[in-house]
Amino acid sequence: MYFNDDHMKIKDLRVHSIALADPPLRSSYGLHAPYALRTIIELESEDGIIGINETYGGEVPAAALRAIREKIIGVDAYRLTGVLNPDMKNRKRPGLDRSQTYLVPGENPSDEASRTYAALEVACLDLIGRATGTPVCDLIGGRVRDKVSFSAYPFYKHAGGGGEGSDRREDEYGEALTPEALVLQVKKMISRYGFGSVKFKGGVLDPDLEIETVKLMYQEFGPGVPLRIDPNSAWTVETSVRVGKALSVELSNGGYLEDPTAGINNMASVRKQLKAMNIDTPLASNVAVTCFADIPPSVASDAVQIILCDHHYWGGMRQVQHLAKLAETFNIGLSMHSNSHLGISLMAMAHVAAATPHLTYACDTHYPWQSEKDEVVAGGKIPIQGGCVTVPEKPGLGVDLDYDQLERGKSRYKNVPYKKRDDEAEMRKHVDANWKRVLPRW
Amino acid sequence: MYFNDDHMKIKDLRVHSIALADPPLRSSYGLHAPYALRTIIELESEDGIIGINETYGGEVPAAALRAIREKIIGVDAYRLTGVLNPDMKNRKRPGLDRSQTYLVPGENPSDEASRTYAALEVACLDLIGRATGTPVCDLIGGRVRDKVSFSAYPFYKHAGGGGEGSDRREDEYGEALTPEALVLQVKKMISRYGFGSVKFKGGVLDPDLEIETVKLMYQEFGPGVPLRIDPNSAWTVETSVRVGKALSVELSNGGYLEDPTAGINNMASVRKQLKAMNIDTPLASNVAVTCFADIPPSVASDAVQIILCDHHYWGGMRQVQHLAKLAETFNIGLSMHSNSHLGISLMAMAHVAAATPHLTYACDTHYPWQSEKDEVVAGGKIPIQGGCVTVPEKPGLGVDLDYDQLERGKSRYKNVPYKKRDDEAEMRKHVDANWKRVLPRW
Numbered sequence: 009m010y011f012n013d014d015h016m017k018i019k020d021l022r023v024h025s026i027a028l029a030d031p032p033l034r035s036s037y038g039l040h041a042p043y044a045l046r047t048i049i050e051l052e053s054e055d056g057i058i059g060i061n062e063t064y065g066g067e068v069p070a071a072a073l074r075a076i077r078e079k080i081i082g083v084d085a086y087r088l089t090g091v092l093n094p095d096m097k098n099r100k101r102p103g104l105d106r107s108q109t110y111l112v113p114g115e116n117p118s119d120e121a122s123r124t125y126a127a128l129e130v131a132c133l134d135l136i137g138r139a140t141g142t143p144v145c146d147l148i149g150g151r152v153r154d155k156v157s158f159s160a161y162p163f164y165k166h167a168g169g170g171g172e173g174s175d176r177r178e179d180e181y182g183e184a185l186t187p188e189a190l191v192l193q194v195k196k197m198i199s200r201y202g203f204g205s206v207k208f209k210g211g212v213l214d215p216d217l218e219i220e221t222v223k224l225m226y227q228e229f230g231p232g233v234p235l236r237i238d239p240n241s242a243w244t245v246e247t248s249v250r251v252g253k254a255l256s257v258e259l260s261n262g263g264y265l266e267d268p269t270a271g272i273n274n275m276a277s278v279r280k281q282l283k284a285m286n287i288d289t290p291l292a293s294n295v296a297v298t299c300f301a302d303i304p305p306s307v308a309s310d311a312v313q314i315i316l317c318d319h320h321y322w323g324g325m326r327q328v329q330h331l332a333k334l335a336e337t338f339n340i341g342l343s344m345h346s347n348s349h350l351g352i353s354l355m356a357m358a359h360v361a362a363a364t365p366h367l368t369y370a371c372d373t374h375y376p377w378q379s380e381k382d383e384v385v386a387g388g389k390i391p392i393q394g395g396c397v398t399v400p401e402k403p404g405l406g407v408d409l410d411y412d413q414l415e416r417g418k419s420r421y422k423n424v425p426y427k428k429r430d431d432e433a434e435m436r437k438h439v440d441a442n443w444k445r446v447l448p449r450w
Numbered sequence: 451m452y453f454n455d456d457h458m459k460i461k462d463l464r465v466h467s468i469a470l471a472d473p474p475l476r477s478s479y480g481l482h483a484p485y486a487l488r489t490i491i492e493l494e495s496e497d498g499i500i501g502i503n504e505t506y507g508g509e510v511p512a513a514a515l516r517a518i519r520e521k522i523i524g525v526d527a528y529r530l531t532g533v534l535n536p537d538m539k540n541r542k543r544p545g546l547d548r549s550q551t552y553l554v555p556g557e558n559p560s561d562e563a564s565r566t567y568a569a570l571e572v573a574c575l576d577l578i579g580r581a582t583g584t585p586v587c588d589l590i591g592g593r594v595r596d597k598v599s600f601s602a603y604p605f606y607k608h609a610g611g612g613g614e615g616s617d618r619r620e621d622e623y624g625e626a627l628t629p630e631a632l633v634l635q636v637k638k639m640i641s642r643y644g645f646g647s648v649k650f651k652g653g654v655l656d657p658d659l660e661i662e663t664v665k666l667m668y669q670e671f672g673p674g675v676p677l678r679i680d681p682n683s684a685w686t687v688e689t690s691v692r693v694g695k696a697l698s699v700e701l702s703n704g705g706y707l708e709d710p711t712a713g714i715n716n717m718a719s720v721r722k723q724l725k726a727m728n729i730d731t732p733l734a735s736n737v738a739v740t741c742f743a744d745i746p747p748s749v750a751s752d753a754v755q756i757i758l759c760d761h762h763y764w765g766g767m768r769q770v771q772h773l774a775k776l777a778e779t780f781n782i783g784l785s786m787h788s789n790s791h792l793g794i795s796l797m798a799m800a801h802v803a804a805a806t807p808h809l810t811y812a813c814d815t816h817y818p819w820q821s822e823k824d825e826v827v828a829g830g831k832i833p834i835q836g837g838c839v840t841v842p843e844k845p846g847l848g849v850d851l852d853y854d855q856l857e858r859g860k861s862r863y864k865n866v867p868y869k870k871r872d873d874e875a876e877m878r879k880h881v882d883a884n885w886k887r888v889l890p891r892w
Contacts, residue, residue, distance in 0.1 A: 015583055016584075084588070084592075086584055086588035086589065086592055087588050087592040089591045089594055089807070090592050090593050090594045090595075091592075093594055093807050140581075142457070142458075142528055146528035146529050147528065147589075150526075150528055150529040150530055150531035150532050150533075151529060151531075151532050152531055152532045153532075300775065300778070301779070303780075304779065304781075326591050326771070327775070329772065330771065330775035333742065333769070333772035333773075333776065334772070334779060336742070337742040337743070337746065337776060338746055339746075363531070365531070365535055
């Protein structure tokens with residue numbers, strides 16, 4: 009049996025910029041705009057099979073994908089690595105401590121090659137999966153679990169469900185700017201999706217109020233529901249240690265303290281001071297450690313005990329699997345990071361999670377914040393039940409594009425003024441005309 | 451498009467023990483027996499496609515494969531990981547320094563699960579490749595090179611080409627028990643195969659004679675041909691440092707000093723002493739570091755600068771890819787280990803090497819020591835030209851079984867008394883009735 013050179017050759021790459029309504033969520037970055045941005049890609053083979061994927065939105069990621077188009081036309085989908093080897097060791101980085109701390113996720117210039125490669129890798133895997141009748145997770149080594157756990161992801165938020173003018177979405181959760189309102193939000197999420205753990209976005213209110221919020225959650229849900237808080241580097245080392253101490257009980261039992269402060273050195277210092285107090289709450293990160301080059305200094309200083317992987321910027325699914333083995337080897341936990349996303353990314357996250365034995369925590373997802381009205385997956389939003397996404401038996405990612413919905417997302421993108429995420433600008437517009445992201449703030 | 455449950459289901463596993471003639475090669479383990487042992491496996495799917503592979507020989511590995519047969523019948527070849535997750539973190543190991551130092555490769559009990567998984571993983575990949583028309587290297591991420599470099603692998607040896615009685619093989623290289631004879635052997639290998647580097651098996655003669663051998667090679671081939679010496683842990687730390695110093699020029703230029711002494715602590719001590727003399731010859735290992743659990747202590751003590759991977763015992767091709775990324779991350783070089791093997795293993799080594807970006811040295815191979823008469827691959831021995839194996843474009847591993855040759859190998863296995871590699875016994879039989887493997891010897 010011999011095969012010719014056209015076996016699974018890429019004929020076309022189509023890049024679609026879309027906008028989706030997003031509620032006014034708060035974080036240390038500022039305020040989510042009324043629309044989040046995503047890019048949907050289609051990769052078509054010579055025999056007309058179409059692989060799809062979803063990645064970061066706005067002009068920059070779409071331009072990077074378009075720029076690489078000529079290079080991948082004619083390439084065998086199975087041989088992407090040889091053409092676009094994600095050479096992360098050659099990434100030029102201004103300094104380890106820069107990392108993603110000061111940047112909106114998805115727009116770190118030093119990650120661009122990895123993000124572009126990842127976007128295409130997943131589309132290739134979807135294409136191969138459709139052509140061979142195989143789910144993506146099985147193409148990359150085989151599922152080790154049939155369900156992937158996700159966490160509830162509560163945010164402090166203003167009133168509103170996202171969208172503008174006549175395109176406003178229903179505000180399912182209402183305003184939540186106090187500890188009590190936040191706990192109500194989590195209760196609603198848990199009752200709707202059955203989440204078994206909570207990742208709470210902090211770095212918004214005074215640390216004492218955020219401590220109170222976590223304590224209220226712990227009172228409400230008990231030690232059976234692991235709690236995490238992620239202030240996105242909003243705190244000094246001193247504040248981080250103070251919060252870690254105040255929440256030493258609440259963040260144990262499978263929880264963690266995520267990126268309390270900026271950079272590997274500060275994280276290591278927080279860890280050291282907590283350990284000296286016999287507090288073993290692990291520190292997690294998706295900003296101090298965002299690429300393989302960050303790992304040796306982090307290991308050497310015990311800065312980060314849990315890495316949040318994300319195939320979108322770590323260079324794809326196989327790079328996440330490498331990361332997981334590395335983490336297992338060095339006794340580092342592995343969780344998963346999320347940005348605002350739709351169902352294609354959710355399924356890609358579920359597939360890579362399914363094929364990664366050493367995934368030790370429930371994954372993050374913003375998915376419950378997105379509206380059915382914006383979903384581009386045929387059949388509407390993917391169910392999360394018992395806190396889990398079921399790993400599909402269908403070929404590829406297991407989801408198809410709804411082309412009408414895609415057109416609506418594209419036309420929304422054309423009509424809205426947002427072409428780049430800018431949470432600071434939104435804060436200035438709606439909350440405080442002089443607001444700036446200051447790290448550390450407290 | 452939906453697929454049923456029978457997609458790529460495994461219907462049968464057949465395990466064939468074979469013997470192949472092997473010349474009387476010497477190492478610190480002793481003397482190679484007249485026959486080396488291998489296991490050939492066939493994995494047949496419901497639709498009659500057969501994936502093949504080659505692994506360690508003799509009774510123990512074959513029994514481990516037969517023992518797992520019931521567990522994998524009915525499994526989807528794409529989903530092997532979920533069924534036989536190579537859980538290397540749970541390996542029971544008597545102590546890090548035991549490693550493979552005192553054991554014949556392929557018979558370390560703590561590696562058994564990894565070896566068995568690897569044998570099946572590669573057969574599954576061959577099966578999937580044949581079913582989908584895809585070369586194995588492209589199934590696991592895609593080739594990053596079209597040719598894979600191998601090193602010449604000279605040994606001190608006695609006269610004889612392997613085999614016994616009327617089944618003797620031609621002695622292509624003759625006796626080589628002096629520095630001069632060893633260099634002649636290398637010249638012959640290079641002229642026949644075009645190797646661009648030399649991995650020389652030491653630990654056999656007095657270290658001063660082995661130093662002389664390397665110096666003679668360097669005189670003969672010059673700095674353009676990287677040289678390595680591997681005494682299989684035969685030396686003390688002191689002797690290792692002495693040899694490293696004596697060969698500081700000859701082992702630079704892309705060469706290395708492989709497992710001069712036993713265990714991570716001793717290796718670290720050799721490294722430290724050489725560095726103190728400004729000698730930066732890297733230390734390589736396939737006995738001090740043989741599994742992921744060995745890596746953290748090795749990294750912490752800078753014991754090993756180059757790891758020799760081997761999909762046969764590291765848990766398969768994907769685990770080797772994980773290892774490579776880990777090595778790249780920690781600035782560790784990657785080379786590849788070999789045991790006596792035939793063409794199926796050679797092709798599997800070439801495929802994993804082709805799909806591993808961070809492979810920084812030419813691979814080892816015993817293949818030139820094996821005879822065409824013993825090859826089980828249809829069409830005879832795989833060519834090595836310019837020191838390289840060409841990565842095939844054919845589906846799967848790219849080689850088919852010659853069933854007549856397989857039958858000859860099986861009947862040879864039945865008729866010879868060797869059922870387990872025992873290089874000490876061979877030494878006692880042919881060289882020195884009282885010989886024992888003593889580490890360190892010098």
